[in-house]
Amino acid sequence: MGIKEIIGCYSVLFLLIIVDADGVWSISKEEDMELEKQLKILNKPAVKTIRTDSDQIFDCVDIHKQPSLDHPLLKNHKVRTTFDDFSETMKDRPLKGKGLSGFGVRCPIGTVPIRRVEKEDLIRAKAFSKLHMKTYAKNSHPLADAPIHLSAKLAANDKSVYGVAGILNVYQPTLLSPDQVSGSIIYLSTGFGEPFKSVISVGWAVMPPVYRDNFTHLFAYWTADNGKTSGCYDILCPGFVIQSPEFALGRKFPGSTYRGSQVDFNVRIFKDTKSGDWYLWVNGVSVGYWPKEIFNGVFEFAKEVNWGGEIFSPRQPCPPMGSGHFDGERIGGACYISGMQYQIAPAGKFVDIDPALKAVVDSPQCYKASMPSNEGTGYTFLFGGPGGQC
Ligand SMILES: *[C@@H]1O[C@H](CO)[C@@H](O)[C@H](O)[C@H]1NC(C)=O
Numbered sequence: 578m579g580i581k582e583i584i585g586c587y588s589v590l591f592l593l594i595i596v597d598a599d600g601v602w603s604i605s606k607e608e609d610m611e612l613e614k615q616l617k618i619l620n621k622p623a624v625k626t627i628r629t630d631s632d633q634i635f636d637c638v639d640i641h642k643q644p645s646l647d648h649p650l651l652k653n654h655k656v657r658t659t660f661d662d663f664s665e666t667m668k669d670r671p672l673k674g675k676g677l678s679g680f681g682v683r684c685p686i687g688t689v690p691i692r693r694v695e696k697e698d699l700i701r702a703k704a705f706s707k708l709h710m711k712t713y714a715k716n717s718h719p720l721a722d723a724p725i726h727l728s729a730k731l732a733a734n735d736k737s738v739y740g741v742a743g744i745l746n747v748y749q750p751t752l753l754s755p756d757q758v759s760g761s762i763i764y765l766s767t768g769f770g771e772p773f774k775s776v777i778s779v780g781w782a783v784m785p786p787v788y789r790d791n792f793t794h795l796f797a798y799w800t801a802d803n804g805k806t807s808g809c810y811d812i813l814c815p816g817f818v819i820q821s822p823e824f825a826l827g828r829k830f831p832g833s834t835y836r837g838s839q840v841d842f843n844v845r846i847f848k849d850t851k852s853g854d855w856y857l858w859v860n861g862v863s864v865g866y867w868p869k870e871i872f873n874g875v876f877e878f879a880k881e882v883n884w885g886g887e888i889f890s891p892r893q894p895c896p897p898m899g900s901g902h903f904d905g906e907r908i909g910g911a912c913y914i915s916g917m918q919y920q921i922a923p924a925g926k927f928v929d930i931d932p933a934l935k936a937v938v939d940s941p942q943c944y945k946a947s948m949p950s951n952e953g954t955g956y957t958f959l960f961g962g963p964g965g966q967c
Contacts, residue, residue, distance in 0.1 A: 899961025
Protein backbone atom coordinates (compact mmCIF):
# COMPACT_ATOMS: atom_id res chain seq x y z
CA MET A 578 0.00 0.00 0.00
CA GLY A 579 1.37 3.42 -0.94
CA ILE A 580 1.63 6.50 1.23
CA LYS A 581 -1.04 8.27 -0.80
CA GLU A 582 -3.55 5.56 -0.15
CA ILE A 583 -2.86 5.68 3.56
CA ILE A 584 -3.32 9.45 3.67
CA GLY A 585 -6.48 9.06 1.66
CA CYS A 586 -8.04 6.50 3.91
CA TYR A 587 -7.34 8.11 7.27
CA SER A 588 -7.96 11.68 6.09
CA VAL A 589 -6.13 13.33 8.97
CA LEU A 590 -4.19 16.53 8.61
CA PHE A 591 -1.01 15.66 10.42
CA LEU A 592 0.55 12.34 9.74
CA LEU A 593 3.63 10.85 11.13
CA ILE A 594 4.79 8.40 8.52
CA ILE A 595 7.14 5.70 9.55
CA VAL A 596 8.94 4.03 6.71
CA ASP A 597 11.12 1.10 7.52
CA ALA A 598 12.29 -2.04 5.85
CA ASP A 599 8.94 -3.66 6.54
CA GLY A 600 6.73 -1.03 4.98
CA VAL A 601 4.86 2.11 5.85
CA TRP A 602 2.95 2.75 9.03
CA SER A 603 1.30 6.02 9.85
CA ILE A 604 -0.39 7.70 12.78
CA SER A 605 -1.66 11.22 13.43
CA LYS A 606 0.08 13.83 15.58
CA GLU A 607 -2.50 13.46 18.32
CA GLU A 608 -2.00 9.72 18.36
CA ASP A 609 1.73 10.32 18.51
CA MET A 610 1.32 12.33 21.72
CA GLU A 611 -0.94 9.67 23.14
CA LEU A 612 1.72 7.04 22.41
CA GLU A 613 4.41 9.09 24.16
CA LYS A 614 2.22 9.03 27.25
CA GLN A 615 1.60 5.31 26.86
CA LEU A 616 5.30 4.58 26.55
CA LYS A 617 5.97 6.36 29.85
CA ILE A 618 3.26 4.27 31.51
CA LEU A 619 4.77 1.06 30.15
CA ASN A 620 8.27 1.90 31.31
CA LYS A 621 7.90 1.26 35.03
CA PRO A 622 10.95 0.73 37.23
CA ALA A 623 11.94 -2.93 37.01
CA VAL A 624 12.88 -5.09 39.99
CA LYS A 625 14.70 -7.38 37.58
CA THR A 626 15.15 -7.62 33.81
CA ILE A 627 15.06 -10.94 32.02
CA ARG A 628 16.42 -11.65 28.56
CA THR A 629 14.94 -14.92 27.31
CA ASP A 630 16.89 -17.43 25.28
CA SER A 631 14.87 -16.30 22.27
CA ASP A 632 16.18 -12.77 22.86
CA GLN A 633 13.09 -11.07 24.21
CA ILE A 634 13.37 -8.63 27.11
CA PHE A 635 10.89 -8.64 29.98
CA ASP A 636 10.95 -6.22 32.89
CA CYS A 637 9.70 -7.64 36.19
CA VAL A 638 7.55 -4.91 37.74
CA ASP A 639 5.89 -4.79 41.17
CA ILE A 640 2.45 -6.41 40.71
CA HIS A 641 0.78 -3.47 42.50
CA LYS A 642 2.51 -0.89 40.28
CA GLN A 643 1.90 -2.53 36.92
CA PRO A 644 1.03 -0.33 33.90
CA SER A 645 -2.64 -1.37 33.70
CA LEU A 646 -3.34 0.37 36.99
CA ASP A 647 -2.80 3.65 35.09
CA HIS A 648 -6.07 3.04 33.24
CA PRO A 649 -8.33 5.98 34.20
CA LEU A 650 -11.08 3.57 35.29
CA LEU A 651 -8.71 1.52 37.47
CA LYS A 652 -7.46 4.30 39.74
CA ASN A 653 -8.61 2.57 42.94
CA HIS A 654 -8.35 -0.97 41.68
CA LYS A 655 -6.69 -3.42 44.00
CA VAL A 656 -4.99 -6.26 42.11
CA ARG A 657 -6.68 -9.55 42.92
CA THR A 658 -4.10 -12.07 43.93
CA THR A 659 -6.17 -14.97 45.27
CA PHE A 660 -7.85 -17.52 43.07
CA ASP A 661 -9.79 -19.57 45.64
CA ASP A 662 -13.10 -18.54 44.17
CA PHE A 663 -12.46 -20.48 41.00
CA SER A 664 -11.59 -23.86 42.44
CA GLU A 665 -15.05 -25.17 41.53
CA THR A 666 -14.99 -23.82 37.98
CA MET A 667 -11.51 -25.12 37.35
CA LYS A 668 -11.84 -28.54 38.95
CA ASP A 669 -11.99 -30.62 35.82
CA ARG A 670 -9.64 -28.53 33.76
CA PRO A 671 -7.48 -30.63 31.52
CA LEU A 672 -3.72 -31.00 31.54
CA LYS A 673 -0.92 -28.73 30.62
CA GLY A 674 0.11 -27.96 27.08
CA LYS A 675 2.54 -30.19 25.22
CA GLY A 676 6.06 -29.07 24.44
CA LEU A 677 5.99 -25.76 26.27
CA SER A 678 7.88 -26.53 29.44
CA GLY A 679 10.56 -23.96 30.13
CA PHE A 680 8.63 -21.27 28.31
CA GLY A 681 7.85 -19.31 31.43
CA VAL A 682 9.66 -16.05 32.12
CA ARG A 683 10.07 -16.52 35.91
CA CYS A 684 9.94 -13.08 37.41
CA PRO A 685 10.35 -12.95 41.21
CA ILE A 686 7.17 -13.55 43.25
CA GLY A 687 5.30 -10.28 43.71
CA THR A 688 6.33 -8.98 40.29
CA VAL A 689 4.92 -9.49 36.79
CA PRO A 690 6.64 -9.64 33.38
CA ILE A 691 6.18 -6.67 31.05
CA ARG A 692 7.53 -7.04 27.53
CA ARG A 693 9.96 -4.21 26.78
CA VAL A 694 8.67 -2.12 23.90
CA GLU A 695 9.85 0.92 22.00
CA LYS A 696 7.78 3.71 20.61
CA GLU A 697 7.92 2.18 17.19
CA ASP A 698 6.16 -0.93 18.52
CA LEU A 699 3.30 1.24 19.71
CA ILE A 700 3.12 3.16 16.42
CA ARG A 701 2.97 -0.02 14.40
CA ALA A 702 0.44 -1.67 16.65
CA LYS A 703 -1.76 1.44 16.43
CA ALA A 704 -1.46 1.72 12.67
CA PHE A 705 -2.12 -1.99 12.33
CA SER A 706 -5.30 -1.91 14.36
CA LYS A 707 -6.58 0.92 12.17
CA LEU A 708 -5.78 -1.05 9.05
CA HIS A 709 -7.41 -4.09 10.61
CA MET A 710 -10.55 -2.04 11.33
CA LYS A 711 -10.81 -1.24 7.65
CA THR A 712 -11.66 -4.85 6.93
CA TYR A 713 -14.78 -4.50 9.02
CA ALA A 714 -15.84 -1.38 7.17
CA LYS A 715 -15.66 -3.54 4.08
CA ASN A 716 -18.66 -5.56 5.14
CA SER A 717 -20.91 -2.52 5.12
CA HIS A 718 -19.42 -0.67 2.13
CA PRO A 719 -17.23 -2.81 -0.13
CA LEU A 720 -13.94 -1.07 -0.89
CA ALA A 721 -11.75 -2.29 -3.68
CA ASP A 722 -8.57 -1.79 -1.65
CA ALA A 723 -9.87 -3.10 1.67
CA PRO A 724 -7.52 -5.53 3.37
CA ILE A 725 -8.37 -9.21 3.34
CA HIS A 726 -9.44 -10.90 6.54
CA LEU A 727 -10.37 -14.57 6.29
CA SER A 728 -11.14 -17.23 8.81
CA ALA A 729 -11.93 -20.91 9.18
CA LYS A 730 -13.72 -21.14 12.50
CA LEU A 731 -16.25 -22.89 14.57
CA ALA A 732 -18.89 -20.43 15.75
CA ALA A 733 -21.48 -20.36 18.54
CA ASN A 734 -23.73 -17.33 18.25
CA ASP A 735 -26.96 -18.36 19.91
CA LYS A 736 -25.99 -18.83 23.56
CA SER A 737 -25.04 -16.67 26.52
CA VAL A 738 -21.47 -17.76 27.18
CA TYR A 739 -19.57 -17.10 30.43
CA GLY A 740 -16.42 -19.02 29.61
CA VAL A 741 -14.62 -20.69 26.72
CA ALA A 742 -11.81 -23.19 26.58
CA GLY A 743 -9.64 -24.96 24.07
CA ILE A 744 -6.23 -26.52 23.57
CA LEU A 745 -4.49 -24.69 20.75
CA ASN A 746 -2.04 -26.52 18.53
CA VAL A 747 0.78 -24.10 17.65
CA TYR A 748 2.45 -23.62 14.28
CA GLN A 749 4.67 -20.98 12.76
CA PRO A 750 3.22 -20.24 9.32
CA THR A 751 5.54 -18.53 6.84
CA LEU A 752 4.14 -15.21 5.72
CA LEU A 753 4.62 -13.78 2.23
CA SER A 754 5.14 -10.19 3.40
CA PRO A 755 5.71 -8.46 6.75
CA ASP A 756 2.29 -6.79 6.77
CA GLN A 757 0.42 -10.11 6.95
CA VAL A 758 -0.80 -12.01 10.00
CA SER A 759 -1.70 -15.66 10.52
CA GLY A 760 -2.84 -17.28 13.75
CA SER A 761 -5.26 -19.38 15.72
CA ILE A 762 -7.58 -17.80 18.25
CA ILE A 763 -10.39 -18.13 20.71
CA TYR A 764 -12.65 -15.12 20.31
CA LEU A 765 -15.56 -13.85 22.34
CA SER A 766 -17.62 -10.71 22.08
CA THR A 767 -20.81 -9.11 23.29
CA GLY A 768 -22.05 -9.27 19.73
CA PHE A 769 -23.50 -5.75 20.05
CA GLY A 770 -22.98 -3.22 17.32
CA GLU A 771 -20.71 -0.31 18.07
CA PRO A 772 -20.09 1.69 20.16
CA PHE A 773 -20.09 -0.95 22.89
CA LYS A 774 -18.96 -4.09 21.12
CA SER A 775 -16.53 -5.60 23.59
CA VAL A 776 -14.13 -8.27 22.40
CA ILE A 777 -11.60 -10.56 24.04
CA SER A 778 -9.42 -12.81 21.92
CA VAL A 779 -6.50 -14.99 22.89
CA GLY A 780 -4.28 -17.26 20.86
CA TRP A 781 -1.06 -17.46 18.94
CA ALA A 782 -0.06 -15.58 15.82
CA VAL A 783 2.81 -14.72 13.55
CA MET A 784 2.16 -10.97 13.54
CA PRO A 785 5.08 -8.83 12.34
CA PRO A 786 2.97 -5.64 12.41
CA VAL A 787 2.82 -6.02 16.19
CA TYR A 788 5.88 -8.10 17.14
CA ARG A 789 8.34 -7.07 14.39
CA ASP A 790 9.48 -10.61 13.72
CA ASN A 791 8.37 -13.79 11.98
CA PHE A 792 7.96 -15.89 15.11
CA THR A 793 4.83 -17.18 16.77
CA HIS A 794 3.74 -15.25 19.86
CA LEU A 795 1.12 -15.84 22.52
CA PHE A 796 -1.22 -12.85 22.40
CA ALA A 797 -4.28 -11.50 24.16
CA TYR A 798 -6.39 -8.72 22.65
CA TRP A 799 -9.27 -6.69 24.04
CA THR A 800 -11.44 -3.74 23.08
CA ALA A 801 -14.55 -2.12 24.52
CA ASP A 802 -15.71 -0.43 21.30
CA ASN A 803 -14.82 -2.76 18.47
CA GLY A 804 -11.33 -1.29 18.18
CA LYS A 805 -12.43 2.30 17.57
CA THR A 806 -10.65 3.93 20.51
CA SER A 807 -10.06 1.41 23.26
CA GLY A 808 -8.06 -1.76 23.60
CA CYS A 809 -4.88 -3.28 22.26
CA TYR A 810 -2.77 -6.41 22.05
CA ASP A 811 -1.31 -7.74 25.31
CA ILE A 812 -0.57 -4.77 27.52
CA LEU A 813 0.46 -2.28 24.87
CA CYS A 814 -2.18 -0.11 26.56
CA PRO A 815 -3.42 -0.24 30.18
CA GLY A 816 -6.24 -2.76 30.65
CA PHE A 817 -5.23 -6.37 31.31
CA VAL A 818 -4.10 -6.92 34.90
CA ILE A 819 -1.29 -9.48 35.13
CA GLN A 820 -1.18 -11.91 38.05
CA SER A 821 1.35 -14.52 37.04
CA PRO A 822 5.06 -13.87 37.58
CA GLU A 823 5.91 -16.33 34.84
CA PHE A 824 3.35 -16.43 32.05
CA ALA A 825 4.12 -13.48 29.80
CA LEU A 826 1.86 -12.06 27.13
CA GLY A 827 3.71 -11.50 23.87
CA ARG A 828 6.09 -14.38 24.60
CA LYS A 829 7.56 -16.18 21.59
CA PHE A 830 6.43 -19.78 21.33
CA PRO A 831 7.94 -22.63 19.37
CA GLY A 832 5.76 -24.08 16.61
CA SER A 833 4.93 -27.72 15.92
CA THR A 834 6.71 -29.63 13.20
CA TYR A 835 4.53 -30.88 10.36
CA ARG A 836 4.21 -34.66 10.94
CA GLY A 837 6.67 -34.29 13.82
CA SER A 838 6.62 -33.09 17.42
CA GLN A 839 3.48 -31.20 18.35
CA VAL A 840 3.16 -28.17 20.61
CA ASP A 841 -0.07 -26.97 22.16
CA PHE A 842 -1.34 -24.89 25.05
CA ASN A 843 -4.51 -24.80 27.02
CA VAL A 844 -6.53 -21.57 27.13
CA ARG A 845 -9.44 -20.82 29.39
CA ILE A 846 -11.23 -17.45 29.42
CA PHE A 847 -14.12 -17.09 31.84
CA LYS A 848 -16.11 -14.60 33.77
CA ASP A 849 -15.75 -14.55 37.54
CA THR A 850 -19.34 -13.73 38.37
CA LYS A 851 -18.45 -12.42 41.84
CA SER A 852 -16.11 -9.67 40.66
CA GLY A 853 -17.47 -9.37 37.12
CA ASP A 854 -13.91 -9.60 35.74
CA TRP A 855 -12.88 -11.83 32.83
CA TYR A 856 -10.00 -14.20 33.62
CA LEU A 857 -7.36 -15.76 31.41
CA TRP A 858 -5.81 -19.08 32.35
CA VAL A 859 -3.08 -20.66 30.26
CA ASN A 860 -1.93 -24.20 31.03
CA GLY A 861 -3.70 -24.09 34.38
CA VAL A 862 -2.01 -20.86 35.48
CA SER A 863 -4.01 -17.70 36.09
CA VAL A 864 -2.21 -15.24 33.81
CA GLY A 865 -4.43 -12.33 34.81
CA TYR A 866 -7.77 -10.68 34.11
CA TRP A 867 -9.62 -7.94 32.27
CA PRO A 868 -11.38 -5.91 34.98
CA LYS A 869 -15.05 -5.26 34.28
CA GLU A 870 -14.42 -1.49 34.44
CA ILE A 871 -12.51 -1.42 31.16
CA PHE A 872 -15.59 -2.71 29.32
CA ASN A 873 -17.68 0.11 30.77
CA GLY A 874 -19.56 -2.54 32.70
CA VAL A 875 -21.34 -3.87 29.61
CA PHE A 876 -19.57 -7.21 29.03
CA GLU A 877 -22.07 -9.34 30.93
CA PHE A 878 -21.65 -12.48 28.84
CA ALA A 879 -20.51 -13.33 25.31
CA LYS A 880 -23.03 -13.75 22.55
CA GLU A 881 -20.50 -14.41 19.77
CA VAL A 882 -17.87 -17.06 20.36
CA ASN A 883 -15.54 -18.74 17.94
CA TRP A 884 -12.49 -20.93 17.75
CA GLY A 885 -10.19 -21.31 14.77
CA GLY A 886 -7.75 -19.89 12.26
CA GLU A 887 -7.54 -16.37 10.97
CA ILE A 888 -5.40 -14.61 8.39
CA PHE A 889 -5.01 -10.97 7.50
CA SER A 890 -3.39 -9.54 4.39
CA PRO A 891 -3.49 -6.11 2.75
CA ARG A 892 -3.52 -7.81 -0.68
CA GLN A 893 -3.44 -11.08 -2.59
CA PRO A 894 -1.92 -13.62 -2.37
CA CYS A 895 -2.83 -14.70 1.17
CA PRO A 896 -0.54 -16.48 3.65
CA PRO A 897 -0.91 -20.05 4.91
CA MET A 898 -3.23 -20.71 7.85
CA GLY A 899 -2.47 -23.19 10.66
CA SER A 900 0.07 -25.76 9.49
CA GLY A 901 -0.50 -24.68 5.87
CA HIS A 902 -2.27 -28.00 5.27
CA PHE A 903 -5.98 -28.82 4.97
CA ASP A 904 -8.03 -30.33 7.79
CA GLY A 905 -8.15 -33.71 6.03
CA GLU A 906 -4.55 -34.39 7.14
CA ARG A 907 -5.83 -34.72 10.71
CA ILE A 908 -3.76 -34.25 13.92
CA GLY A 909 -0.04 -34.08 13.17
CA GLY A 910 -0.64 -32.70 9.69
CA ALA A 911 -3.36 -30.09 10.12
CA CYS A 912 -3.68 -27.51 12.89
CA TYR A 913 -6.25 -28.22 15.61
CA ILE A 914 -8.05 -26.82 18.59
CA SER A 915 -9.09 -29.65 20.90
CA GLY A 916 -10.86 -29.98 24.25
CA MET A 917 -13.36 -27.35 23.15
CA GLN A 918 -15.65 -26.36 25.96
CA TYR A 919 -17.80 -23.51 27.14
CA GLN A 920 -19.62 -22.35 30.22
CA ILE A 921 -23.23 -21.57 29.44
CA ALA A 922 -24.45 -20.71 32.93
CA PRO A 923 -22.93 -18.05 35.19
CA ALA A 924 -20.32 -19.75 37.40
CA GLY A 925 -21.43 -23.08 35.92
CA LYS A 926 -19.29 -26.00 34.87
CA PHE A 927 -17.39 -26.05 31.61
CA VAL A 928 -19.15 -28.46 29.26
CA ASP A 929 -18.20 -29.89 25.88
CA ILE A 930 -19.40 -27.82 22.94
CA ASP A 931 -22.43 -28.85 20.94
CA PRO A 932 -20.91 -30.91 18.08
CA ALA A 933 -23.54 -29.46 15.75
CA LEU A 934 -21.92 -26.01 15.92
CA LYS A 935 -21.30 -24.58 12.48
CA ALA A 936 -17.88 -24.28 10.84
CA VAL A 937 -17.56 -21.03 8.89
CA VAL A 938 -14.96 -21.00 6.13
CA ASP A 939 -14.53 -17.77 4.17
CA SER A 940 -12.44 -19.01 1.27
CA PRO A 941 -12.76 -22.77 0.81
CA GLN A 942 -10.28 -22.98 -2.07
CA CYS A 943 -7.55 -21.65 0.28
CA TYR A 944 -8.55 -22.94 3.70
CA LYS A 945 -10.78 -25.71 4.97
CA ALA A 946 -12.21 -26.89 8.26
CA SER A 947 -13.89 -30.02 9.61
CA MET A 948 -16.92 -30.48 11.77
CA PRO A 949 -15.82 -31.10 15.37
CA SER A 950 -14.88 -34.72 15.95
CA ASN A 951 -14.69 -36.53 19.25
CA GLU A 952 -11.13 -37.80 19.62
CA GLY A 953 -11.76 -39.27 23.06
CA THR A 954 -10.64 -36.11 24.89
CA GLY A 955 -13.56 -33.91 23.97
CA TYR A 956 -14.18 -32.25 20.64
CA THR A 957 -11.44 -31.36 18.19
CA PHE A 958 -11.68 -28.88 15.34
CA LEU A 959 -9.21 -29.11 12.43
CA PHE A 960 -8.58 -26.23 10.06
CA GLY A 961 -6.07 -24.51 7.81
CA GLY A 962 -4.65 -24.46 4.34
CA PRO A 963 -1.94 -23.10 2.08
CA GLY A 964 -3.52 -19.73 1.19
CA GLY A 965 -2.77 -18.27 -2.25
CA GLN A 966 -5.27 -16.34 -4.41
CA CYS A 967 -8.22 -16.41 -2.07
C1 LIG B 1 9.82 -11.94 7.75
O1 LIG B 1 9.45 -12.59 6.55
C2 LIG B 1 9.19 -11.69 5.47
C3 LIG B 1 8.56 -12.45 4.32
O2 LIG B 1 9.24 -13.64 4.04
C4 LIG B 1 10.47 -10.96 5.11
O3 LIG B 1 10.24 -10.07 4.02
C5 LIG B 1 10.96 -10.19 6.32
O4 LIG B 1 12.19 -9.57 6.07
C6 LIG B 1 11.08 -11.10 7.56
N1 LIG B 1 11.28 -10.25 8.71
C7 LIG B 1 12.22 -10.47 9.64
C8 LIG B 1 12.28 -9.49 10.77
O5 LIG B 1 12.99 -11.41 9.57
